[in-house]
Amino acid sequence: MAADSIVGAVTTGLSAQSKDLLTAVVAAINGTATVTDVGTSTVVNGVDKSGNSTGALIAKGTGTTGTINDGSVQIGVVLPEKVGLNFAGPVKEVSAAAAVTYFKELIAAALPSTNTTTAVVENRASLENAVSLASDGQGNSLNVRVIGITNESTTGKSTDTVKLSGSATGNKEVVAINAANLAKEQTLILENLDRVVLVNDAKVQVTGGAAFVAGDNANQSISGGFGADTLVGGGGNDTLVGGYGSDIFGFVGGGTTNVGDFNKAQGDKLAIQLTGVTTNAQLISAVTAIQDTPTGMSVTFGKSGTITLVGIHIADITADMVQLSIKS
Numbered sequence: 001m002a003a004d005s006i007v008g009a010v011t012t013g014l015s016a017q018s019k020d021l022l023t024a025v026v027a028a029i030n031g032t033a034t035v036t037d038v039g040t041s042t043v044v045n046g047v048d049k050s051g052n053s054t055g056a057l058i059a060k061g062t063g064t065t066g067t068i069n070d071g072s073v074q075i076g077v078v079l080p081e082k083v084g085l086n087f088a089g090p091v092k093e094v095s096a097a098a099a100v101t102y103f104k105e106l107i108a109a110a111l112p113s114t115n116t117t118t119a120v121v122e123n124r125a126s127l128e129n130a131v132s133l134a135s136d137g138q139g140n141s142l143n144v145r146v147i148g149i150t151n152e153s154t155t156g157k158s159t160d161t162v163k164l165s166g167s168a169t170g171n172k173e174v175v176a177i178n179a180a181n182l183a184k185e186q187t188l189i190l191e192n193l194d195r196v197v198l199v200n201d202a203k204v205q206v207t208g209g210a211a212f213v214a215g216d217n218a219n220q221s222i223s224g225g226f227g228a229d230t231l232v233g234g235g236g237n238d239t240l241v242g243g244y245g246s247d248i249f250g251f252v253g254g255g256t257t258n259v260g261d262f263n264k265a266q267g268d269k270l271a272i273q274l275t276g277v278t279t280n281a282q283l284i285s286a287v288t289a290i291q292d293t294p295t296g297m298s299v300t301f302g303k304s305g306t307i308t309l310v311g312i313h314i315a316d317i318t319a320d321m322v323q324l325s326i327k328s
């Protein structure tokens, strides 16, 4: 279908933000675009000039419940009114190394290495670290997607819950989600998405199977579900809550990580991955302050930041509860 006819068919009643999104997606598609209805919204997708899948869900009506199928990846969505999304990624499963390459090319395009502003350098490093951690497919090839959430601004942002669902078939997806347009108090539910990178401030609740979730150096609140989740704040001021299961709380430095429910009885562990720290002796040497209070403890590693654990004290920590690598 020609681009002009897509825009003409879809644009009636759309906000400026949705029109811009649609225009950008149509411009990126090389060749034939597919237009499908998902709930009350319209999905436009195709293949871009690099041979990757690209598309968008254009929000219309009162909200959207359904499944986006772009030919290789299925993403279930429950979106409130005014919320849509765009998505892109390789059209077939790729190796973990290829996934990292794909993500890093996007990061380089958004945050060029020629920009040496401290904030950009730190953001770029945190994103590269997060995508490398999340793309560890444990030998599996991965379905890779980058998802951007749109949230209409003409009459104010929606604050209602947004839900994205994966396929529930074991550790095969790695998804980077740009949450920049979500409202501060808006909860993003991630169901059966195996491996996730969070970009920008986000408030996330994991549900379904166990998940690996890594944030960038923005401020994220990440709550695990029933499974054995691995949650990594990734710098910034982050809050991690494991929920049920033997969870791993990851700390890579660069800010403050608050762990809300460290539970030794459930087998929770700390993964402290700091540059230059490869032995327990080095980890102990890196500690510059420890505070033990009635509610828990906090450990500071100099400029690398502080991790605070609610529910456990320094005397309860044993060597088997701490690992020096996030890998899971």
Ligand SMILES: [Ca+2]
Pocket: 215, 216, 217, 218, 219, 220, 233, 234, 235, 236, 237, 238
């Ligand atoms: Ca973070």
